[in-house]
Structure formats: structure tokens, C-alpha cells
Amino acid sequence: MKPIARLRTIALACLASLGLLATTVTAQAEKLKVAAIYTLPVEQQWISRIHKALNTAAERGDIDYVFSENVANTDYERVMREYAEQGMQLVVGEVFGLERAARKVAADYPDTAFLMGSSFGPVAPNFSVFDNWIHEPSYLTGMVAGSMTESNVIGMVGGYAIPEVNRLMHAFMDGAREVNPDVKFIVNFIDSWYDPPKAKESAFAMMDAGADIMYAERFGVSDAAVERGVKAIGNVIDTAGDYPGTILASALWHMEATIDKAIANVGAGTFEAADYGQYSFMAHGGGSLVMDESLLPTDTVTAVRAKEEEINAGLFRVNVNDDRPVSDN
Amino acid sequence: MMDILQIVLSESFWAASLRIATPLIFGVLGALLCERAGVLNLGIEGIFVVGAMSGWMAVWLGAGLWGGVLVAAFAGALFGLIHAILTVPLGLSQHVSGLGVTLFATSASYFAYRTALPNVTSPPRIEPFGALDIPILSDLPFLGPVLFQQTALTWLAILMVAIVWYVLNRTALGVAIKAVGDNPASIDAQGLSVYGLRIGAVVAGSALMALGGAFLTMSAFDAFFFGMVNGRGWICIALVIFASWRPGKALLGALLFGAFDALQVRLQTEVGAFLPSQVFLAAPFVLSIIALVIAARSADYPRALLTPWFKGQR
Numbered sequence: 001m002k003p004i005a006r007l008r009t010i011a012l013a014c015l016a017s018l019g020l021l022a023t024t025v026t027a028q029a030e031k032l033k034v035a036a037i038y039t040l041p042v043e044q045q046w047i048s049r050i051h052k053a054l055n056t057a058a059e060r061g062d063i064d065y066v067f068s069e070n071v072a073n074t075d076y077e078r079v080m081r082e083y084a085e086q087g088m089q090l091v092v093g094e095v096f097g098l099e100r101a102a103r104k105v106a107a108d109y110p111d112t113a114f115l116m117g118s119s120f121g122p123v124a125p126n127f128s129v130f131d132n133w134i135h136e137p138s139y140l141t142g143m144v145a146g147s148m149t150e151s152n153v154i155g156m157v158g159g160y161a162i163p164e165v166n167r168l169m170h171a172f173m174d175g176a177r178e179v180n181p182d183v184k185f186i187v188n189f190i191d192s193w194y195d196p197p198k199a200k201e202s203a204f205a206m207m208d209a210g211a212d213i214m215y216a217e218r219f220g221v222s223d224a225a226v227e228r229g230v231k232a233i234g235n236v237i238d239t240a241g242d243y244p245g246t247i248l249a250s251a252l253w254h255m256e257a258t259i260d261k262a263i264a265n266v267g268a269g270t271f272e273a274a275d276y277g278q279y280s281f282m283a284h285g286g287g288s289l290v291m292d293e294s295l296l297p298t299d300t301v302t303a304v305r306a307k308e309e310e311i312n313a314g315l316f317r318v319n320v321n322d323d324r325p326v327s328d329n
Numbered sequence: 330m331m332d333i334l335q336i337v338l339s340e341s342f343w344a345a346s347l348r349i350a351t352p353l354i355f356g357v358l359g360a361l362l363c364e365r366a367g368v369l370n371l372g373i374e375g376i377f378v379v380g381a382m383s384g385w386m387a388v389w390l391g392a393g394l395w396g397g398v399l400v401a402a403f404a405g406a407l408f409g410l411i412h413a414i415l416t417v418p419l420g421l422s423q424h425v426s427g428l429g430v431t432l433f434a435t436s437a438s439y440f441a442y443r444t445a446l447p448n449v450t451s452p453p454r455i456e457p458f459g460a461l462d463i464p465i466l467s468d469l470p471f472l473g474p475v476l477f478q479q480t481a482l483t484w485l486a487i488l489m490v491a492i493v494w495y496v497l498n499r500t501a502l503g504v505a506i507k508a509v510g511d512n513p514a515s516i517d518a519q520g521l522s523v524y525g526l527r528i529g530a531v532v533a534g535s536a537l538m539a540l541g542g543a544f545l546t547m548s549a550f551d552a553f554f555f556g557m558v559n560g561r562g563w564i565c566i567a568l569v570i571f572a573s574w575r576p577g578k579a580l581l582g583a584l585l586f587g588a589f590d591a592l593q594v595r596l597q598t599e600v601g602a603f604l605p606s607q608v609f610l611a612a613p614f615v616l617s618i619i620a621l622v623i624a625a626r627s628a629d630y631p632r633a634l635l636t637p638w639f640k641g642q643r
Contacts, residue, residue, distance in 0.1 A: 041443075041555050043452050052450070070439070070555060155598075161606065186598045189606040195559045197549035201345055205594040208341045219452075220550060237451070324605075327598060 032267055034058075035083040036067040037076060037093035040193055045219070045236040046132060046253075050092060050117075053255035062263055063090075073097035077105055084109035090266045092259070093117065096162060103127055113271040115262045119163045122273035130258045131164050132236060133280035134287035135171035136311050137251035139318040140304050141233045142175025144249040144291060145183075145213045147300045148231060152182045155206030156215040156325070157199050158189045163322035165217065168235065168251070170321040172215055179303070184328040186211060196220030204228070213248070222246060231295070238290055249291040249304075257286045282311055336595045342588075343475040347483060348549065350587030352377070352541035354486040356565030357572060357579040358493050359537030363409075365497065365574055366530030367510035367633040371427025372412045373538050374562030375434030376405045378555075380539025382438035385546035385553040386445065388455045397547055398482070398540065405539020406532045408434045413531035418524050420637030431562075439555050452552035458482055480548045482540070487580070489537065494576040506530050510631035513638040523638050538562065567617060571624045574631060585620065589613035 034054060038044075042051040051067065058065040066088075071079050076098050083091050084105070094117035095102035106114045106127040118129040145154055154176060158165050169187065176183050186209055188202045199220030206214065207228050214232040216222045222243045225232040234240065234250030258279040265271040280286035289308060293301050310316035336342050356373060363370040370376075384401030388394055408430055415426040446453065458480040461467075467477040497503035509516045509526040516523050541561065546553045564586060572579035590613045597609040 041439075043449060043554060048450055188594060188597045189610075191607065191610050192556075192559055194554050194556050196552070196554070196557065197349075197545055198559070200550065201349060201591065202594045202597075204341065204345060205591070205598055208339065208595070209598050219552075219554070223550065239451075242451070242454070 031061065032063045032090060032263055033086075033088050034063040034065050034090045034092065034263070035086075035088040036065070037071050037079050037083070037091065038067065038069045039071055039073060039076065039094060039097065041069050042067070044193060046117075047094075048237060049132070049253045049255045050259070053259040054092065056256060057259055057263055062267075077101050080105045080114075081108070084112045088112060090115060090262060090271075092262075096164075113262070113266045115258075115276065117164075122275050124273040126271070126273060128262070128271070128274050128276055130255075130276040131280065132168075132253045132287075133277045134236070134251045134253045135167050135318050135320060136282045137287045137289040138168040138171040138235070139175035140289045140308055140311075141235075141249045141251045142172035142177075143179050143304050143307060144175075144296065144300060145172070145215070145233050146176030146178065146180035147303070148248060148296070149176075149180065149183060149213045151210045151212040152180065153184050153186065153206075153210040154213045154215060155203060155209075155211030156185060156187045156217065157202045157206070157221045158187065158217045158325075159193045160191055161189050161324040166322050166324055167320055169215070169217070169325045170323070171318050172233070172251075173325065174319055185325070186327045187325050190218065194219065196223065200224040216247075234290075240290065240292055245292075245295065247292060248295055249289065252288045252290060253280060254286050254288065255280075257284045282308070283314075332599050333592075333596070336592065336599075340471050340474040342591055342595065343471075344478065345591040345594075346584060346587040347475065347479060348587070349590045350583040351479075351483045351486050352544045352549070352561055353565055353568060353583035353586055354490065354580060355541030355544065356538050356562055357568040357583050358486075358489055358576060359534040359539075359541070360565050360569045361572065361574055361576065361579055362493060362506070362534035362537065363531045364569060364634055365510045365631055366506050366527045366534075367513065367631055367636065367638075368413070368416055368527055368531050369423045369427060369566075369635055370409070370412055370430075370531060370534060370538075371424060371566065372408060372430030372434060372535065373427075373565055374558060374560070375431035375438075376408050376535050376538040377542035377545075377558040377562040378438045379404045379408055379434045380542030381546040381558060382442055382542075382553050384539070384543035385455060386442070388547060389453055394456075394458055394547060398485075398543055401539045401543035401547075402536040405542075406536040409532045409535020409538075410528070412535070413528040416637065417527045417531070420639060423635055423637075442553060442555070452554050454551045455547070457546075457551040458548040482544045482548045485540070486544075489540075490576050490580045497576065507631070510633055513633055513636075517638075517640065523640070538565070541565070564614075564617070567621055570628055571617070571621050573624060573628050582620075586613055586617055589616050 038047045054065045057063045068079050090113045092115045103123050113126050115128045122128050186206050190198045196219045199218040203221045203224035212230050214221050214225045216232045217235050222232045226246050231248050232246050234247045236253045238250050240247040258276045380401040383404035384397040387400035388397035412430045415421045416423045460478045463477045467473045513523045568582040571582040593609045593612050
């Protein structure tokens with residue numbers, strides 16, 4: 001885009017948001033009132049998937065959607081209460097940093113439905129949980145990586161070693177080991193959800209140690225892969241367009257199934273405390289695999305597709321392991 | 330042990346150290362300049378964010394990379410000016426004002442970013458500074474990859490060390506800046522402006538800090554995201570004490586921290602199975618604290634640091 005065009009786009013976007021504002025004011029009150037609270041900006045991979053699903057529902061006309069982003073964990077409880085007090089019918093968010101406190105808030109507002117990303121279970125009557133259960137497609141991307149590595153060393157850079165990250169890493173490692181028992185993994189955590197320069201440095205260190213395929217759990221890893229000309233595996237979002245020729249395969253998360261189920265339940269008055277995790281499984285369309293078939297040999301694609309069929313048919317179950325993954329030595 | 334030796338002797342390790350050190354070199358030089366004039370600038374963390382955001386945004390809007398660098402420096406200077414006005418002529422608490430500037434600058438950057446880009450799905454990218462790749466020199470063994478395949482901003486950082494050293498030690502202006510941080514009354518007696526010197530030093534120092542932020546979004550990575558500065562500014566505040574307010578030692582301190590961090594990621598890769606990753610992540614900070622404890626014993630504080638000065642008041 002030319003600079004002028006960019007300015008114009010921004011101006012248009014401002015106008016468009018004004019327009020949106022006007023329409024929400026005149027919209028009917030029949031729609032479900034949904035609020036989301038995110039601890040990071042909506043560009044962050046994980047959060048962008050929830051934001052997208054809620055925006056889709058809003059565009060369909062099912063809900064009125066408002067959100068607060070970049071809310072500190074220490075401030076999260078207050079924002080939850082504010083939305084509940086405002087009469088929101090469904091509050092979506094993530095409580096990995098305040099599991100206990102969030103459940104207390106929910107207990108104070110039994111008429112509000114809460115659907116929260118959480119490492120723990122649901123609490124009756126109104127606190128439901130979800131998570132990015134995309135261990136199935138992660139397993140499949142592991143098979144791709146395992147068959148494509150030549151050095152038999154795969155590097156993995158993670159954010160924090162929490163269950164939802166560990167689980168996907170283990171599934172990926174299991175998949176790679178299934179097709180290539182000789183493969184070794186080197187695993188690093190950067191203890192930040194967003195520090196691309198740091199993630200990049202971690203990735204460079206792994207490539208120095210011989211890794212020729214990178215599991216890109218964080219922004220920055222694929223950039224390092226591009227610079228050194230090695231391949232990468234995507235996670236949660238499809239970044240193949242940003243790094244053409246580098247991303248072999250990605251395990252994608254689709255939050256639509258989870259959100260739509262919750263909206264339907266709240267609308268019908270049947271919302272109960274439940275674990276919505278299963279709606280991120282491939283069978284519910286919550287997780288999927290994309291491969292860049294131009295970069296992969298046909299028999300790899302065939303083998304992975306066959307395994308995908310098995311998972312979808314319920315004939316193969318990907319193991320769930322929430323422990324912190326460690327490097328092979 | 331052999332592994333560690335192998336790591337430390339590899340060229341990629343030293344190239345990584347210098348890359349990690351670059352934003353810190355800018356930051357520690359900026360903090361040094363402010364403090365030499367007697368003003369502690371805790372706005373540094375926020376000024377990093379401002380530099381990272383504004384430089385990147387300018388390039389995204391079509392300013393060109395060096396245009397972006399100028400914009401970042403200017404934006405940093407602007408927030409430095411706020412801190413300078415609050416702490417120098419108004420003589421307010423430098424701690425409180427600095428933290429205020431950090432909070433304000435951070436939020437303002439984010440506000441500007443979101444206002445300009447309300448509906449992006451992934452952070453927009455720019456074409457960042459590439460490795461300089463100087464012919465012949467880049468092909469030198471060891472030194473080539475370490476020194477001559479860095480980006481222009483890393484070179485600018487090293488150049489700034491030389492410039493700040495020269496100004497402080499070889500010019501009348503430098504003598505005046507050091508004097509205003511040690512004994513502002515002497516500057517006043519000379520008929521020079523204490524306020525002018527202090528404000529000037531804080532503004533210039535803040536511009537340097539902003540370049541540290543700009544390096545993150547225009548060289549180390551190609552997009553801006555909230556929170557990506559991730560404490561790098563605070564590290565500079567500690568490094569300044571380690572450096573004992575000297576530009577040469579500031580470069581050394583930043584490199585040392587960069588080396589610790591580069592070693593940390595490599596060790597995590599090697600022996601990560603035996604120790605939790607947090608041990609490695611904390612290591613550069615722990616080692617810096619130890620270095621600081623040793624260095625601070627002989628630290629030669631600017632004597633009027635944190636002390637406001639009012640004209641006509643004795």
C-alpha cells in the first residue's frame with residue numbers, strides 16, 4: 001500500500017467505526033449482550049481467535065459485542081464485575097492468572113453467564129470453561145515436522161510452560177516421534193506472551209544447535225526461520241501468507257464452535273456450568289490442520305491425511321499431557 | 330563445561346550478544362546523560378515504548394527507515410521534555426515524575442496505535458533495517474559475522490557511545506553537563522543556565538532512549554505490539570550504576586547483559602531438562618545484580634543527582 005493509501009485507509013476505518021457506533025445505538029435490544037475481557041491486545045494469536053468468533057456472531061446479528069483488551073490480571077476482577085453490573089448476559093475471557101478470584105466474581109452474579117479460558121474446571125451454576133484444545137491438529141503438524149527434518153533436531157519456543165501450551169507441544173512431539181523415532185527436541189520458554197525479539201533470539205540459538213524445523217508457538221520464531229532459511233510449523237493462527245515458503249503446516253484454532261454453542265445456550269436459557277473444551281476438537285470444527293502441500297512430498301501428505309481421518313472417525317485418540325516439555329539430551 | 334566453552338567461542342553467540350545489547354546501549358547512554366546532569370529519568374521504560382511505536386508507525390505510514398528513527402527520537406525528546414519541566418524548573422520528585430511519564434507514555438503509545446489501527450487482526454509489518462553486509466569486512470572470520478553483519482542501528486548505537494564520550498570528556502559542554510550534575514551552584518556562578526543544561530540533557534537523553542525502543546520494532550523485529558519492551562528500560566537504569574556513569578563502561582555493561590542473555594537461551598537449550606526455564610530466564614538479572622553490587626561499591630554518583638536546584642535559593 002502506498003503511504004497516502006494507508007492514511008486513507010485509516011481515515012476510512014475511523015469513519016467506518018463511527019458508522020458502526022451509529023448502528024449499534026439504533027439496534028434493537030433483542031440481541032444477546034456479550035462482553036469480552038482480554039489480558040492482551042486483540043492482535044495476540046490466542047485472543048484474536050476469540051475476538052474473531054465474537055465479531056462474526058456480531059456481524060451475523062446474534063449479539064451486541066463489546067470488549068476490553070489489555071486488562072491487567074490485577075484489574076480483571078473489577079472489569080468482570082462492571083460488565084456483570086451493566087447487565088451483560090454472557091461474559092467471555094481468560095482467567096489463567098486469576099482462577100480463584102474469577103470464580104468468586106461469577107458466584108456473585110448468578111444471572112450472568114461466564115465462559116472463560118481456564119486451566120481448571122467449570123463451577124455451577126454459571127461458570128463455564130474453554131481452552132484451545134487443538135492437540136489433535138498439533139499431533140498432525142508434528143507428523144509433518146518429523147518426516148521433514150533432515151538434522152533430526154526440532155526447536156520449540158514457547159511462551160509460558162502452562163498446561164494449554166505444554167499439551168500442544170507434547171501432542172506435536174508425539175506426532176513427530178510416530179513417524180521419526182530418531183527425532184530430538186530442544187525446548188525453550190521465554191516467559192512472555194509477546195516479546196518477538198526474545199523469541200527470535202531463542203530460535204536462533206536452537207538453529208545454532210542444529211534445529212532445522214521450528215515449532216512457532218510465538219511471534220518472532222517464524223521470522224528467525226525465514227532469516228536462516230529453515231522451515232517452521234504454525235500454531236493457532238495461519239501465518240503462511242506472511243511467511244510464504246516457510247510454514248510447512250499449521251494447527252489452527254477456531255473459536256466459532258465454542259462461542260456459537262454458548263450463545264445458543266444463553267439465548268435458550270439453558271446455559272449451565274460446563275467444559276466447552278470439546279468444541280475446540282476437530283470433530284466439532286474447533287481445530288483444523290492446514291498444510292502447504294507444495295512444500296511437502298505426496299506420501300507425507302497422504303499419511304497425515306489418513307491420520308486426520310482416523311482422528312475424525314474416533315479411531316485414534318491423541319494423548320493429553322500437561323507436563324512441562326523438556327529438551328532431549 | 331565443554332559445551333559452555335563451545336558456546337562462548339562461537340561467533341553466533343557474540344553476534345547475538347551484540348544484537349541483544351543494542352537497545353540497552355541506547356537506553357543506558359540516555360539514562361547516563363540525564364543522570365550526569367543530575368536528573369534520574371524513570372520515564373525510560375515508557376520512552377522505549379514511545380520510540381518503538383512512533384518509529385515503527387512513521388515507517389508504516391511511509392516515512393522511510395531513517396525518517397522513522399528521527400520521528401522516534403523526536404517523540405522520545407518530547408516525553409523527556411515533560412519529565413524535564415516537571416523535575417527541573419518545578420523541582421518535583423524525580424521518582425514520581427519519571428514513573429508518571431512511563432505510565433503516560435506507555436498508555437499514549439497504545440492509544441495512538443489503537444486509534445490508528447482499530448481493526449487489525451495481526452500487527453502490520455514493515456520492511457526493517459537489514460544486515461549491513463559490508464563487502465570484504467563481513468567475510469572476515471569471526472569478526473565478520475559478529476560485527477559486520479549487524480544492522481545500521483547497532484552501528485549507530487556504538488557510534489553514539491563514542492559521541493557521548495567525546496562530548497562529556499572533550500568539550501566545554503560536557504564539562505558543564507557534569508558540573509551541573511555535581512554542583513549546580515557552580516554553573517550558576519559561571520553565569521550559565523542550570524535549567525537550560527539540565528533540560529537539554531534530559532531531552533537529549535530521552536531521544537537516545539527512544540532509539541532503543543525503535544531498534545526493537547525497526548531492526549530486531551518488524552512490528553509493534555504492546556508490552557514488547559518488556560522491562561528493557563529498567564535494566565538500563567541498573568546498568569548506568571554498573572557503568573559508574575561512564576560511556577565506555579556503559580557499552581561494556583550492555584554487552585555483558587547481552588552476553589548473559591544470549592548464554593541463557595543457549596544453556597536452556599543444552600541443559601533445560603534438568604533445571605526449570607525460569608532459572609535461566611532470571612540468570613541475566615541475577616548476574617547483573619551481582620555485578621552491580623560489586624561495581625556500586627566504588628560508584629561515583631553525580632553528587633547533585635535527585636537534588637532539585639532553584640535559582641536564588643541557598
